Amino acid sequence: MSTTIEAPRSPYSRSPKKRGINWEKWGWIYMRVSGVVLVVLIFGHLFVNLMVGEGVSALNFAFVAGKLTTPFWMVWDVLMLWLALIHGGNGMRTLVNDYATQRLTRGILKSAILAAVVILIVLGTLVVFTFDPCPAGAPADLLPSFCSAS
Amino acid sequence: MPQQAAETHTSQQKTASRRPAGTLYRGREGMWSWVLHRITGVAIFFFLLVHILDTALVRVSPEAYNAVISSYQTPIMGLGETALVAAIVFHAFNGIRIILIDFWNAKYQRLMFYVVIGLWVVTMLGFVPRHLINVFSH
Numbered sequence: 001m002s003t004t005i006e007a008p009r010s011p012y013s014r015s016p017k018k019r020g021i022n023w024e025k026w027g028w029i030y031m032r033v034s035g036v037v038l039v040v041l042i043f044g045h046l047f048v049n050l051m052v053g054e055g056v057s058a059l060n061f062a063f064v065a066g067k068l069t070t071p072f073w074m075v076w077d078v079l080m081l082w083l084a085l086i087h088g089g090n091g092m093r094t095l096v097n098d099y100a101t102q103r104l105t106r107g108i109l110k111s112a113i114l115a116a117v118v119i120l121i122v123l124g125t126l127v128v129f130t131f132d133p134c135p136a137g138a139p140a141d142l143l144p145s146f147c148s149a150s
Numbered sequence: 151m152p153q154q155a156a157e158t159h160t161s162q163q164k165t166a167s168r169r170p171a172g173t174l175y176r177g178r179e180g181m182w183s184w185v186l187h188r189i190t191g192v193a194i195f196f197f198l199l200v201h202i203l204d205t206a207l208v209r210v211s212p213e214a215y216n217a218v219i220s221s222y223q224t225p226i227m228g229l230g231e232t233a234l235v236a237a238i239v240f241h242a243f244n245g246i247r248i249i250l251i252d253f254w255n256a257k258y259q260r261l262m263f264y265v266v267i268g269l270w271v272v273t274m275l276g277f278v279p280r281h282l283i284n285v286f287s288h
């Protein structure tokens with residue numbers, strides 16, 4: 001292949017890679033798409049948990065148990081979990097790339113971010129889908145009312 | 151082709167504008183919105199880590215979850231929740247501003263920053279009194 005030499009001072013052009021996925025581009029798109037969805041999900045989450053009824057002072061196990069046995073809120077919470085953690089993790093990756101100057105520091109910090117994101121996504125998803133609203137032996141006054149109905 | 155490109159380049163150099171071309175992020179509203187977006191983003195990320203762990207306690211026992219969540223219902227944490235919601239609302243509205251800059255028009259970025267501040271004030275006026283009543287009257 002012959003080498004072509006660009007004219008001096010020609011404007012910088014990004015030559016697109018011929019093959020492979022452009023991960024930075026998809027990360028950029030992900031931040032915007034997930035951001036719009038998260039605005040709806042998190043504003044709804046904050047409204048229902050902090051504004052409706054007595055807000056934060058009404059939160060307890062029975063309240064969460066009521067939500068986590070409703071398929072609508074299970075899907076809502078799991079979507080929020082995945083979208084927010086990946087959005088936040090990718091944002092933190094950007095900051096590490098900007099501010100950590102040593103290659104080793106960047107590697108350690110980005111590994112820590114990745115580990116935190118993966119562990120919490122797995123933990124949170126397992127909690128939502130293996131949740132037991134009426135654990136055996138728990139005091140009845142701490143449980144949602146539907147536990148004593150049967 | 152290279153010559154044509156070089157001409158475009160020199161014509162860019164000749165603009166009358168004294169502001170650096172092609173950046174929103176140097177100085178004034180563009181810069182401060184970016185600074186606030188980063189600070190609020192980091193704060194929200196660390197809260198999210200803690201919040202998933204505390205919610206995961208529902209899988210341990212009702213007593214464990216209630217013990218931790220009752221510490222969120224104290225006056226000091228109530229003020230912390232106000233700050234958290236303030237950060238989230240700014241990050242949300244400024245995020246939409248960023249999307250509009252990228253996909254619609256960067257010309258209005260400065261105006262949109264003041265729209266973000268205005269919407270933030272309105273949202274906080276709706277949230278803060280109700281939240282503080284919930285925190286301090288129970």
